[in-house]
Structure formats: structure tokens, C-alpha cells
Amino acid sequence: xxxxxxxxEHAGIGERADADGHAISLTGDWTLDTVGSAADMLAxxxxxxxxxxxxxxxxxxxxxxxGAWVVEKARRQFVASGVTVRFEGFPPSARTLLAAVEPLxxxxxxxxxxxxxxxWLLSRVGQETAELVVDAVAILAMxxxxxxxxxxxxxxxxRMRWPALFSHVGRTxxxxxxxxxxxxxxxxMIISQQGGFYLHTYGADVLVVDLVGVLTCREIGVxxxxxxxxxxxxxxxTAEIGSMKMREEIDAMSVLGLSPVDVLVLPRLTxxxxxxxxxxxxxxxxxxxGAWVVALFYIGIPTDVFIERLHVSLTVTQVMIGFTKAPFMAAIIxxxxxxxxxxxxxxxxxxxxxxxxxxxKAIFMVVVxxxxxxxxxxxxxx
Amino acid sequence: MSDPAAQQAGNGRDAVISARxxxxxxxxxxxxxxxxxxxxxxxxxxxxGGSGTGKSVLLRTIIGLNHRQGGTVALFGQDIDAAxxxxxxxxxxxxxxxxQQGALFSSxxxxxxxxxxxxxxxxxxxxxxxxxxxxxxxxxxxPSDACGKYPSELSGGMIKRASLARALALDPDVVFLDEPxxxxxxxxxxxxxxxxxxxxxxxxxxxxxxxxxxxxxxxITDRIAVLxxxxxxxxxxxxxxxxxxxxxxxxxFNGPRAEHLILK
Numbered sequence: 333x334x335x336x337x338x339x340x341e342h343a344g345i346g347e348r349a350d351a352d353g354h355a356i357s358l359t360g361d362w363t364l365d366t367v368g369s370a371a372d373m374l375a376x377x378x379x380x381x382x383x384x385x386x387x388x389x390x391x392x393x394x395x396x397x398x399g400a401w402v403v404e405k406a407r408r409q410f411v412a413s414g415v416t417v418r419f420e421g422f423p424p425s426a427r428t429l430l431a432a433v434e435p436l437x438x439x440x441x442x443x444x445x446x447x448x449x450x451x452w453l454l455s456r457v458g459q460e461t462a463e464l465v466v467d468a469v470a471i472l473a474m475x476x477x478x479x480x481x482x483x484x485x486x487x488x489x490x491r492m493r494w495p496a497l498f499s500h501v502g503r504t505x506x507x508x509x510x511x512x513x514x515x516x517x518x519x520x521m522i523i524s525q526q527g528g529f530y531l532h533t534y535g536a537d538v539l540v541v542d543l544v545g546v547l548t549c550r551e552i553g554v555x556x557x558x559x560x561x562x563x564x565x566x567x568x569x570t571a572e573i574g575s576m577k578m579r580e581e582i583d584a585m586s587v588l589g590l591s592p593v594d595v596l597v598l599p600r601l602t603x604x605x606x607x608x609x610x611x612x613x614x615x616x617x618x619x620x621x622g623a624w625v626v627a628l629f630y631i632g633i634p635t636d637v638f639i640e641r642l643h644v645s646l647t648v649t650q651v652m653i654g655f656t657k658a659p660f661m662a663a664i665i666x667x668x669x670x671x672x673x674x675x676x677x678x679x680x681x682x683x684x685x686x687x688x689x690x691x692x693k694a695i696f697m698v699v700v701x702x703x704x705x706x707x708x709x710x711x712x713x714x
Numbered sequence: 715m716s717d718p719a720a721q722q723a724g725n726g727r728d729a730v731i732s733a734r735x736x737x738x739x740x741x742x743x744x745x746x747x748x749x750x751x752x753x754x755x756x757x758x759x760x761x762x763g764g765s766g767t768g769k770s771v772l773l774r775t776i777i778g779l780n781h782r783q784g785g786t787v788a789l790f791g792q793d794i795d796a797a798x799x800x801x802x803x804x805x806x807x808x809x810x811x812x813x814q815q816g817a818l819f820s821s822x823x824x825x826x827x828x829x830x831x832x833x834x835x836x837x838x839x840x841x842x843x844x845x846x847x848x849x850x851x852x853x854x855x856x857p858s859d860a861c862g863k864y865p866s867e868l869s870g871g872m873i874k875r876a877s878l879a880r881a882l883a884l885d886p887d888v889v890f891l892d893e894p895x896x897x898x899x900x901x902x903x904x905x906x907x908x909x910x911x912x913x914x915x916x917x918x919x920x921x922x923x924x925x926x927x928x929x930x931x932x933x934i935t936d937r938i939a940v941l942x943x944x945x946x947x948x949x950x951x952x953x954x955x956x957x958x959x960x961x962x963x964x965x966x967f968n969g970p971r972a973e974h975l976i977l978k
Contacts, residue, residue: 364846364885368838396885397917401849402842425918432916436852437845441825441861678866681821 343370343399345377346391357388357421362399370399374406382414390421400426400433467671467693474671475663477593478601485598490591493599500603504565505610512560516615519556520544520622528631537631541638542645544623549646553615554608554654555702558661561608562694566669569600570690573673574683582674592674601666608662609655616654649714657705661698668694727754730790730888730920731776737784738768738775745771747944749785753888758914758921760931763941764962769924770814772941773890776922777809778802790887807835810881810889814896816873818865824851824876825861831883847883854879855909871902875909882913891923895930907933932975940966 343366344359356377362370387403389395395403407417419430447455484490527540573596576582582592620642627633633641672690676683731753738746745768753759763769774780776787778794787794789805797805818827828847832838838846848861854875865873874894881889894910895903907930913919925931931938932952939949940963948958956967966972 364832364836364838368836368842371839371842397849397853397882398846398885401846405845428916432853432912433849437848437858439858441844441848441858679820679864 342366343373345370345373354383355386355388357390358392358403361393361395362402363394363396364398367398367402371402371405374402375409384416384418385410386418386420388421389419389423389426392422392426395422395426395429397429397433400429401437404430404433470671470675471667474593474597474667474674477591478597478667481591481593481598482602484594490594492602493595496595496599497603500600501606503568504561504603505607508561508564508607508611509614511564512557512611513614513618515560516548516553516556516618517622519552520548520619521626522622523547523552523619524623524626525630528626532631538633538637538641540627540631541623541633541641544620545642545646546650548619548623549616549651549654551654551702551706553619554612554657554661555698557608557611557615558658558665558698559695561604561611561662562665562669562698563691565604565607566665566694567687567691569666569669570673570676570687571683573670574676574686577674577676578678578683597666597670600670601663604662604666605659608665609658612655612658616651653705653709653714657702660701660705664697664701665694668697727756728791729753729788730755731922732788732791733776733785734788735785736772736775736782736787738771738780738782744783744944746775749941749945751939751946753920753922755887755920756914756918757936758910758923758934760935760938761922761924761941762926762931762938762966767941768944769941770892773892773922773924777811777890778806803835807831807884808887810884810886812874812877812881812889812891812894814892816865816877818873818877818880820865823862823864824856824868824879827865827876828880828883831880835884847879850879850882851876853913854882855905870897871899871906874898874906878909882917885917886919888920888922891921891925893925893927894923895925895927900929903927903929904933910934928972928975 342360343362346357346359356374360366387407407419410417419427422430481490485492524540524544527543528537531537531539531543573582576596582596585592585595624635624638627638628635669690672686672693676686729752731751733749733751736746736749736751737744745766749772751772761769761772771780775782776789778787790808792801792805794802794805818824819830822830825844825847828850829843832843832846836843848858851861852858856872856875856879860868860872860876865876868876878889878891878894891910895906898906910921910923911934914921923930923935935952937949938952938955940947940955942960942962947960948955948963950958952967955963956972958964958967
């Protein structure tokens with residue numbers, strides 16, 4: 333087989349009546365390229381009425397496994413309807429192929445039972461709810477392990493992986509400075525321009541400085557930074573740990589007596605806890621710079637007025653509120669990213685799924701945390 | 715050796731693969747330089763060589779995954795460089811490859827993996843594709859309940875078989891096997907050897923096999939090509955290579971591990 337070109341002569345069928353029954357002769361090539369239509373043709377060629385059917389392969393061209401399967405399938409159909417089938421005239425190679433195909437695919441594959449839509453819906457809701465609990469437990473467990481690991485490190489019973497820590501600090505903070513700076517600069521400009529536009533109608537242009545100062549330092553700066561970091565570093569952490577998990581590197585670590593939490597999670601989490609306040613500072617300053625540019629050239633507030641106004645409105649407390657939130661958000665991003673990474677299973681699809689989940693969950697949790705802090709500070713009257 | 719007809723490989727047979735003066739290198743250093751090799755229709759060719767002699771590079775170059783610096787590759791008598799895009803696709807369909815690690819698509823089940831090439835290249839009814847995929851899976855010696863499993867749920871031997879089934883999906887004329895029995899237990903490896911022999915017989919395959927498994931070499935290859943010095947040092951049957959006067963070849967075919975092999 334295989335000597336002729338790939339797209340050969342079409343599969344064909346000739347019929348004749350024999351003395352002792354009916355005969356079908358196969359002509360042309362019976363290969364993957366030609367059998368698409370031949371399957372039906374063969375099944376309809378002979379309406380079974382019992383007796384003997386001869387399938388004659390003397391004038392067949394090429395035959396491959398696909399062709400052999402189609403012939404075999406037709407044979408099974410005929411046999412099932414009470415016909416005795418005989419193969420005749422096939423060349424030896426075709427005979428071996430037909431014989432090889434004969435015992436295969438005997439029983440139909442089990443078809444997964446279809447569920448009722450309502451049952452499917454209920455079971456999905458149940459599964460997702462249960463998963464939520466499992467997720468929460470996983471994150472809490474990870475938090476516990478990190479605390480144990482951190483405490484061990486503080487008491488010198490466990491080692492901090494300094495090179496890993498520094499490399500992660502570099503990757504999560506230094507490399508993120510340009511994008512965070514640029515983004516915050518633009519956000520500062522937008523808030524300032526929008527605020528200035530509306531405050532102008534009240535003749536209170538100068539209050540735009542209060543607006544930008546308090547809003548960015550207290551809320552927006554840290555929130556946007558955390559969202560950016562969740563997208564940038566959280567996804568990277570999940571992908572790194574997930575692919576290590578896929579290739580059994582995590583298992584190898586455990587067997588070698590290394591705790592994956594010590595080696596992988598703690599340095600990343602600590603790095604985020606260091607990086608996020610730094611990036612928040614960058615974001616606050618950039619946003620203020622953006623606001624200053626718009627205030628000066630668009631609204632017309634002179635620089636000395638801008639600084640004086642900022643001095644009055646923006647208290648240290650406001651800034652500290654923003655910074656207080658940063659380590660908490662860092663912990664959330666790190667914990668979600670690492671626990672999602674640990675949940676990755678064997679397939680590439682699973683890696684993608686968990687990386688997506690990591691970013692989505694981290695951003696959602698960060699926003700919720702920000703809300704909780706807002707309520708808490710309001711209750712405390714700060 | 716197991717098939718007397720195939721022993722006359724080369725005498726008046728046509729070459730399905732014919733490479734001349736292959737030059738392949740990375741970073742300015744040639745791994746293969748001036749290599750000539752022929753694979754005759756219907757034979758099982760074993761390719762051996764020390765680590766880093768470019769066995770896998772040769773395989774990847776022939777199937778077009780590596781860039782060549784020089785030389786020609788002709789598949790089925792057709793020069794690859796002269797072939798049009800369409801012709802290359804047609805030629806590619808006649809080649810099946812079993813990668814060393816299986817390279818199954820991890821997000822698809824075994825059945826879907828095997829069906830991929832058929833769905834991609836042919837317009838067949840979906841039902842027929844599934845049946846044919848299942849046929850190939852069983853032909854490769856997997857139980858039918860493996861069809862619905864994902865690659866991560868399979869053992870090493872099953873991955874090799876599933877990957878072989880995918881390589882056979884389009885009924886290729888030539889299959890390339892990159893260390894097919896590496897990592898299999900002796901029983902599994904012997905079964906895999908027999909499977910390849912059986913498939914060669916029923917499907918009329920030509921097999922290009924990179925391997926280090928001495929048992930496989932003795933058991934199923936018709937001819938062995940030894941790579942070294944960036945080209946094919948020597949080729950011949952296992953018996954012939956035992957008497958070749960070259961330090962590496964001698965150490966390989968007469969070493970302690972080859973000593974107790976019983977030649978047929």
C-alpha cells in the first residue's frame with residue numbers, strides 16, 4: 333500500500349447475482365480519503381434477505397485501515413441481519429488488514445448519560461458552593477502554613493531563602509514601577525480633570541487638590557496598584573507554581589524534605605508584602621504629579637497654591653490608611669496565587685483555568701477587602 | 715532480520731527517505747555534517763549513537779522540525795525543498811511521529827487526540843472519525859476504556875501507545891519513533907516491539923526508530939545505522955555490526971549489555 337498518490341481513485345461498488353447468492357465487488361481505492369461516502373454506499377448496496385453474500389475484493393485498488401473498517405462494519409451489519417458473509421479475492425495484504433480489524437471495536441463505547449437540565453443546574457450550584465468552601469479552607473490552610481513558616485524563620489529554626497526573596501522583590505517591584513507609575517499618572521490626570529470640570533461650576537476649583545490628594549492616597553492608589561499586581565505578579569506566581577506542579581517538581585521537593593511553602597510560597601508572599609507598599613508610594617506620587625500637571629495647565633491652579641492646599645487637606649492619617657491596606661492586599665494576592673498554583677492538575681487547560689481563577693479571585697478579594705477597611709475606618713471615625 | 719524479505723533492503727528497493735549531505739548546526743557548530751542516509755520501503759531502521767551525536771536532530775530534520783544549513787531531503791522520491799506548500803502537506807500526511815514524551819494534547823482525551831489529525835485533514839462524518847480513532851487506539855493495543863481518559867491519567871506505557879495511535883491516525887506510510895521503549899518495563903517494552911512488528915506487517919509500515927534498547931535492536935530492526943563523527947559511521951544488521959572495527963561500535967555491540975543477547 334501507499335505506492336500511489338494520496339488522493340486516488342474513488343471507492344466504487346459493483347453488484348452481481350451469483351448462483352449461490354448475491355455478490356458485491358469492490359473497486360477503486362478504499363482509503364481514508366475516499367471512504368467518507370463509501371460507508372453508506374456499501375451498507376445500502378445489499379438489502380439483506382438472508383442467504384449468502386460474497387464481498388469480492390479482486391479488483392480493489394488500495395485498502396487502508398479506514399477502508400478495512402468500513403468493509404468490516406458493513407459485514408457486521410449484514411451478519412446481524414442474518415446474512416452469511418464471505419470475503420473472496422482480496423489480495424493477501426488486504427486479508428491481513430481485514431483480519432486485524434475484525435476483533436476490534438466490538439462493543440460500543442459507553443455513552444455518558446445525559447442529565448436533566450434542572451438536575452445539572454442544581455448539581456452545578458452545589459458543586460460550586462462546595463468548591464467555595466474548599467477554596468476558603470485551602471487559602472486558610474496556606475495562610476496557616478505561611479505563618480508557621482514565617483515564625484520558624486524568625487526563630488531561626490527555618491531558613492529564609494534570601495536569593496529567591498530578592499529576585500522576587502526585584503521582579504514584583506522594580507520591574508512594575510514604570511507601568512504602575514504611568515497608569516497612576518494618567519489616573520491622577522483624569523480625576524483632576526473631571527473633578528476640576530465639575531467643581532468649576534461651583535467656583536471651587538481649588539478643592540480639586542483635596543479631591544485628588546485624599547482619593548488617591550487613601551483609596552485609589554493602593555487599590556489600582558493591588559489590581560495591577562494581581563494581574564502581573566499573581567498570574568506569574570500561579571503559572572510558575574502550577575507548571576512546577578504539573579512536572580512533579582513540587583512532589584520532588586516534598587520527598588527531598590523541602591517544604592514547598594518555605595521554598596516557594598514564603599519568599600513570594602514576603603516579596604509582595606515588600607513590593608506593594610513601595611509600588612503604592614510610586615502610585616500615590618505619580619497620581620499627584622498627574623493631578624498637578626492638569627491643575628497647572630488645564631484648571632489654572634499655580635504650583636504654590638497646589639502644594640499649600642495639599643499640605644492642608646492631606647493628613648498623614650490619610651496616607652497611612654492607604655499604606656496600612658497594602659500588606660493585607662499583598663497577602664491576599666500571594667495566598668490566592670499560590671493556592672491556585674498548587675491546585676493545577678496535569679493538563680495545560682488546567683494551568684490556564686487556575687491562572688485565570690487566581691487573577692479574578694485576587695482582584696475580587698482585594699476590592700472586598702478595601703470595602704471592609706472603608707467600613708472599619710468609618711466606624712472608628714478615622 | 716525477522717523478515718527475510720526485508721533483509722534484502724537496499725537491493726533494488728525504493729527509498730522512502732533519502733537524505734544527502736545533511737548539514738545541521740546550532741550556534742555555529744555542526745551537529746550533523748555531510749550525513750547521507752536512506753530508508754527503504756518496508757524496513758525497520760534502528761538509529762543508534764552516543765549522547766549528543768544528533769539522533770533526535772536527524773529525526774527532527776527529516777520531518778522538517780529543524781532547519782537545515784545544507785543538504786537535501788527527499789521523501790517518497792520528492793525533494794522537500796522543491797515541493798509546493800500543498801505537496802508538503804500531502805507528504806506530511808504520510809508521516810507519523812511518536813515523540814519521546816508522547817506529546818499528547820493534555821486537554822483532550824485519548825480518543826480526541828487520535829481524532830485530531832483526521833478532523834483537521836479530512837471531511838469525514840464525525841461518527842466515522844470516532845470509530846476510526848477507536849480502531850487505531852485498539853490497534854495500538856490499548857483497551858477501549860482508555861478512549862475517554864486524559865493523558866494525565868495514563869501510565870507511561872499507555873501514553874506511548876496512545877501517541878502511536880495518533881501517529882497512525884492518517885494511515886501513514888512511514889512512522890518515526892523517538893526512543894519508543896525508553897522508560898517502559900521489559901515486559902511492556904517487549905510488547906511494544908511486537909506491536910511495531912505486527913503493525914509493520916498489517917499496515918505495511920516503514921519504521922525509522924531512534925533507540926538505545928539493545929533488545930529492540932536485535933528483536934525488530936532489519937538494519938541499524940550508527941551515528942558518529944557527524945555522519946552515519948556504518949550501517950548493517952546487528953550481526954554485521956558486531957564485527958565492525960571501530961571503538962564505539964565495538965563497545966556498543968560487544969559490550970557487557972550486548973553479550974548475553976541471543977541473535978536469531
